[in-house]
Amino acid sequence: MAAYRRLFADPEFWPSVALTAHVAVTSTVLSVVLGIAAALVLHRVVIGRRTVTALFQLNLPIPHVIGAVAVLLLLGQSGFVSRLVASLGWTASPADFPALLFDRYALGVIIQYVWKEVPFVGVVALAILRDTGRDLEAAAATLGATAWQRFRYVTLPVLLPGVLSTAIIVFAFAFGTFEVPLLLGASYPAVLPVLAHQRYTDVDLASRPEAMALAVLTTLIVVAVVLTGAALARRAIRQVGT
Amino acid sequence: MSALGTRPLLPSPPGPDRPPAGAQPARGPGSGLASGGGAAPARAADTEGRRRYGPTLWAVLLLTLLLLPFLPLVLASFSQAYFHPQLLPQTWSLRAWALVLGPGAGTWAALRDSVVVAVAVTGVSLLVAIPAGRVLATRGFRGRRAVELVLLLPVLVPGIAVAIGLHVTFLRLGLAGSLPGVVLVHLVPATPYVVLLSAGVFANADLGLEAQARTLGASPWQVAWSVTRPLVAPGLAVAALFGFLVSWGQYATTLVVGGGQVVTLPMLLFASAAGGDVAVTAATALVHALPALVLVVVMARVLGRGAATAKGAR
Numbered sequence: 001m002a003a004y005r006r007l008f009a010d011p012e013f014w015p016s017v018a019l020t021a022h023v024a025v026t027s028t029v030l031s032v033v034l035g036i037a038a039a040l041v042l043h044r045v046v047i048g049r050r051t052v053t054a055l056f057q058l059n060l061p062i063p064h065v066i067g068a069v070a071v072l073l074l075l076g077q078s079g080f081v082s083r084l085v086a087s088l089g090w091t092a093s094p095a096d097f098p099a100l101l102f103d104r105y106a107l108g109v110i111i112q113y114v115w116k117e118v119p120f121v122g123v124v125a126l127a128i129l130r131d132t133g134r135d136l137e138a139a140a141a142t143l144g145a146t147a148w149q150r151f152r153y154v155t156l157p158v159l160l161p162g163v164l165s166t167a168i169i170v171f172a173f174a175f176g177t178f179e180v181p182l183l184l185g186a187s188y189p190a191v192l193p194v195l196a197h198q199r200y201t202d203v204d205l206a207s208r209p210e211a212m213a214l215a216v217l218t219t220l221i222v223v224a225v226v227l228t229g230a231a232l233a234r235r236a237i238r239q240v241g242t
Numbered sequence: 243m244s245a246l247g248t249r250p251l252l253p254s255p256p257g258p259d260r261p262p263a264g265a266q267p268a269r270g271p272g273s274g275l276a277s278g279g280g281a282a283p284a285r286a287a288d289t290e291g292r293r294r295y296g297p298t299l300w301a302v303l304l305l306t307l308l309l310l311p312f313l314p315l316v317l318a319s320f321s322q323a324y325f326h327p328q329l330l331p332q333t334w335s336l337r338a339w340a341l342v343l344g345p346g347a348g349t350w351a352a353l354r355d356s357v358v359v360a361v362a363v364t365g366v367s368l369l370v371a372i373p374a375g376r377v378l379a380t381r382g383f384r385g386r387r388a389v390e391l392v393l394l395l396p397v398l399v400p401g402i403a404v405a406i407g408l409h410v411t412f413l414r415l416g417l418a419g420s421l422p423g424v425v426l427v428h429l430v431p432a433t434p435y436v437v438l439l440s441a442g443v444f445a446n447a448d449l450g451l452e453a454q455a456r457t458l459g460a461s462p463w464q465v466a467w468s469v470t471r472p473l474v475a476p477g478l479a480v481a482a483l484f485g486f487l488v489s490w491g492q493y494a495t496t497l498v499v500g501g502g503q504v505v506t507l508p509m510l511l512f513a514s515a516a517g518g519d520v521a522v523t524a525a526t527a528l529v530h531a532l533p534a535l536v537l538v539v540v541m542a543r544v545l546g547r548g549a550a551t552a553k554g555a556r
Contacts, residue, residue, distance in 0.1 A: 063491030176400025
């Protein structure tokens, strides 16, 4: 218990909790919203449908370390997008490009997660749409429902249960993120998993119990959030469906 | 459906109801079609064109964003001099590839260790997942939901927590810093996926055919080989692929349990990224990415052909 007491008194602990929560929640929300939007688009693609769907899934098997390195080369201050902006004459030097990486809000980490998880959510949503979507939507259209009404009362209730379990996995992944913030995040405050590893490998072996406490707390937070989130979401889905 | 009857319908806001049609910067094909006929057919052709090309344009934008991060990787890996603000390298070169694939970089050893670990993880998790998946899918038993929840837990627990927790025990057992130790720690996140996917496969398979075969006098081995295997093999192949990919991408668990002595491709890549030679890092990243991509594409091809023949046979 002494380790937990030391941890709660640690000035880095609470900022670290807040940052980790921010990364996980923002990544999950953006991935789910954009993933559903992507699925709705892909579901309506007529030309080159097979190719488009195959390319959409291309980054699913790509490990997060590679994603992080790619984002580094893409969005770093001398990265590809910075060069693109400079070629257009909008910036004069790399320093003019906004610092998207190693920043307080972990934007780089979130961007990597959204890039990686949008296809994940999208593929699940697309499978559900293909199984059930069309007939129901057509029926609703025959009954005179507008496009928004079809989405809100037909497509969304069909999508949500399946997308929910995906959202849970995305949240857990993002909350337990380690190598991505190690490459793309600021050094202070670090996210909880990185903090746990720092304490674990600290030259001062007395920090190890704190590392263990951090590992336990991170796990407990994920499990608690996932269980309550799942229960709340299930209730919300029932309300959306009626 | 009851929603449409029981509740007053929301007034339809102008914005979100038609995102695909709303923004279409270049609608060449639609207007091209429209130029020939009169007003009414023109509008019909225009809507038709919009339905045909609108989603495709959005999909192209989406794919551009998703594939864009690969572009600097490829460019940088073939660069000698590549300074801001040049979009393309000033000097192209195979230097980084020669270094990465040369004898000094340790890429081949890392590739071998990554493959050995991932194959072992896939094999062991399948051994667990085939019987476990079958039981979960076909038998109702007391505490089944609890088992499913416990199965999900390793998916939820952060890798670093698993690694730190097991490391102390593995040190005592002499497993830390060894390939078997890394295989064991990878099994923690990989097995639940493979089991859950395997349960899905068995739940969808028509296992009643097994009973028919037995009634017709087939031995248990004949049933397993000639009836069950063809039913579940494609699905189990996908489950195995997932197991392989989970292991392939592991970083935190390998770092802690491998203790720097087991150098898989993610270890090598991370060390390179911290080192500073961008071209080498990019080439290493591509070496790490390619096997996973090839495996997925090959699997999709094989399974796609299998499904096609199955459909043709019917």
